[in-house]
Amino acid sequence: MSLEKPELTRLQRWMQEVVVHPGTVKEAIESEGAIREIPSERLSEVVLPSHSMTSTERVGVYHGMYLMRMEQARLRPIPASRLLAFKYAVIPNLVAYHEDRPSPGPRRRATWVALYRRDYSVLRLELSRAEYDLLRAIVDGTSLGEALATAVSSKSPRQQAKIFRWFRTWVSEGLFMAIET
Numbered sequence: 012m013s014l015e016k017p018e019l020t021r022l023q024r025w026m027q028e029v030v031v032h033p034g035t036v037k038e039a040i041e042s043e044g045a046i047r048e049i050p051s052e053r054l055s056e057v058v059l060p061s062h063s064m065t066s067t068e069r070v071g072v073y074h075g076m077y078l079m080r081m082e083q084a085r086l087r088p089i090p091a092s093r094l095l096a097f098k099y100a101v102i103p104n105l106v107a108y109h110e111d112r113p114s115p116g117p118r119r120r121a122t123w124v125a126l127y128r129r130d131y132s133v134l135r136l137e138l139s140r141a142e143y144d145l146l147r148a149i150v151d152g153t154s155l156g157e158a159l160a161t162a163v164s165s166k167s168p169r170q171q172a173k174i175f176r177w178f179r180t181w182v183s184e185g186l187f188m189a190i191e192t
Contacts (some may be wrong), residue, residue: 022057025049027182029070033175036071044179083157087189088147091128094147097121102137129185136184142177146186
């Protein structure tokens with residue numbers, strides 16, 4: 012990776028990782044997802060300091076704006092995405108079909124899947140029921156504040172942390188095309 016002129020997609024993924032991270036700006040810049048795109052020690056090469064702010068402070072402006080407005084925001088999904096709920100385990104049959112193996116046959120088991128298109132490929136994410144419910148609420152236009160409040164109610168801090176990991180996955184996979192406030 013050349014940090015003198017990082018690829019635009021790498022820079023966008025880094026910015027998404029940093030801006031949507033639920034912790035502090037420092038934690039966001041040092042998060043695993045952000046470092047995978049641009050190492051934290053190279054921050055000032057990507058975000059130049061201004062006369063009055065350091066690189067970290069400049070990133071903090073976006074991080075803070077994002078967190079303030081997110082409660083009322085709505086995420087618009089990409090058009091080439093679908094949320095599906097099945098009464099049967101469809102993934103083993105789909106994998107068998109693509110690998111030209113015999114189908115394991117129908118097995119009654121609830122399955123939730125997000126199908127989406129990225130870079131001319133159709134991809135899937137298997138979801139838990141809780142992930143599906145949250146993503147369904149967001150796709151149906153529920154504000155993030157309301158959707159998250161419902162999702163985190165009666166959840167332990169550990170379970171709540173999972174919800175933020177889901178968001179990072181969904182954002183990094185490109186499931187959303189816009190944030191509307």
